[in-house]
Amino acid sequence: MKSRDYITQIMSFVVFITIQLLFTRNMVIYGVAFNYIYVGFLLLLPFDTSRLLLLALGFTTGIFLDIFYDSLGIHAASAVAIMFVRPWWINIITPRGGYDDSPAPLLNQMGFQWFSTYAFPLIVIHHACLFYIEVGGGTHFWFSLTKVIFSSAFTFATLVILQYLFFEKRRRML
Amino acid sequence: MQRLFEFLYQYRAFFLFIFLEVVCSWLIVNYNRYQSAAFFNSSNALSGSIMAGTTATADYFRLGQVNQHLADENAQLRKQLLSTETKVMVVSDSSAIEKADSITRNQYTFYPAKVVNNSVRRYNNFLTLNKGLSDGIEVGMGVISAEGVVGKVRAVSEHYATVTSILHTNMSISARLQSSNTLCTVKWDGLDPTEAQVLYVPRHLKPQMGDTVSTSGFNAIYPESTPLGIITDIELGDSDAFYTITISLSTDFYTLSYVYVVKNHLLNERDSLETLSTVQDEE
Structure with a gap:
């Protein structure tokens, strides 16, 4: 990564965390749809980020969120889990041309179809870890499952809308 | 030996993953069991002030509701005051009653505090208050609102306190x-x-x-x-x-905005007495 990319990523971190803490922290629809938009920062990291760095960033972001949510370890565990799965999942869903001309998994570069195949399952994994660790296992299984499904849809929709609104249409990063 | 290092190096991402998940599990288990230091939760200075800032903005939109609550509480207190006044007139002056009365009257101190962060929708809910060590709040104190019980202080920093709400499944x-x-x-x-x-x-x-x-x-x-x-x-x-x-x-957690932290001045005396009697029983 060039130094300009580092600055972009730091800005991305600040923006996503700010949105999470100031706006979506208490945004809950019908008691089942929670919004954890901060995973957007982790999902939109460039393709060439090393696995170790991904895990470290996942852990740090998770702990940072946990401090605000008084749930030390829960967000961190979920974020580390998706950061571990991410490189493997990106490999599986490689499009025909490879990832040569696009530095990051962004909606405007990869297209909606690829982006949803990429992001939605990872968001589901993250939210599933989150809600099941929170209740401490299988108690209220169905209620937690409802929360996982609706929250994933909510987070995914927010992530897509944010990208349509604030990312340039060019096939270049930012 | 070199093969071992090569092996470790080759799967370093996997080992880091396992290590971080173990750290997280340790944190989750420990955090739920013990009352922790005030750093890794919402009462630390950074998160406390950020949340106080957001609440300050959001508060303008529910001033009416808060006023209504305070007015109701005032009415309630006036009613209580009237009833005590009548009682006092009935018993007139008996020094024994007065003494007993002054002990119970001064048993509790109530510190008013404002809720700067509150959640109701999660499985384990917490509140953050804008009062901390410097205002006399200590870990373990009870928190009540005008309507009823709210929770128990879990951690305090200099200016903020984290409260375990009764909407917490271990409470x-x-x-x-x-x-x-x-x-x-x-x-x-x-x-x-x-x-x-x-x-x-x-x-x-x-x-x-x-x-x-x-x-x-x-x-x-x-x-x-x-x-x-x-x-x-x-x-x-x-x-x-x-x-x-x-x-x-009885407490409406959706609209909770002002609470009282309760200090029981006789708590230490009572605890030490109870411990003492248990020890004597065992002997």
Whole structure:
């Protein structure tokens, strides 16, 4: 990564965390749809980020969120889990041309179809870890499952809308 | 040996993953068990001030509601004041009563505090208050609102405090049914933030719908008879030893904005006495 990319990523971190803490922290629809938009920062990291760095960033972001949510370890565990799965999942869903001309998994570069195949399952994994660790296992299984499904849809929709609104249409990063 | 290092290096991402997940599990388990230092939770200075800032903005949109609550509370207090005044006139001057009265009257100190962060929708909910060590708040104090019990202080920093709300699945409160004086336990089941469950009411009793459930005197951190809720549902299966009772909580956690932190001045005396008597029993 060039130094300009580092600055972009730091800005991305600040923006996503700010949105999470100031706006979506208490945004809950019908008691089942929670919004954890901060995973957007982790999902939109460039393709060439090393696995170790991904895990470290996942852990740090998770702990940072946990401090605000008084749930030390829960967000961190979920974020580390998706950061571990991410490189493997990106490999599986490689499009025909490879990832040569696009530095990051962004909606405007990869297209909606690829982006949803990429992001939605990872968001589901993250939210599933989150809600099941929170209740401490299988108690209220169905209620937690409802929360996982609706929250994933909510987070995914927010992530897509944010990208349509604030990312340039060019096939270049930012 | 070199093969081992090569192996470790080759799968370094996997090992880091395992290591981080173990750290997380350790944090989750420990954080839920112990009252931790005030750094890794919402009472630390950074998160406290950020949340205080957001609440300050959001507050403008619910000033009306807050005013209504405060006005109701004032009315309630006026009513109580009137009733005590009449009582005082009846007993007139008896120094013994006065002395006993002054001890109980000064047993509790109430510190008003503002809720700067509150959640009701999660499985384990916490509140953050804008008062901390410098205002006299300590870990373990009870927190009540004008309507009823709110929770218990879990961690404090210099200017903020984190409170475990009764909407936390590990929190249980010693309570009693007002009409029959039956001791029981109130616990939240993690689903509806307006309701809680009353446990351990034995089947030979007859709890009434609409009866008030309040804190028992065995509970040293809340003043006795602080309301918890009103019974809305009673069930008793054929083979159950205890009733399944649902109460609607008297504190409305959705609109909670001002609370009181309770300091019990006799807590230490009571605790040391109770410990002393247990020790003597064992000898």
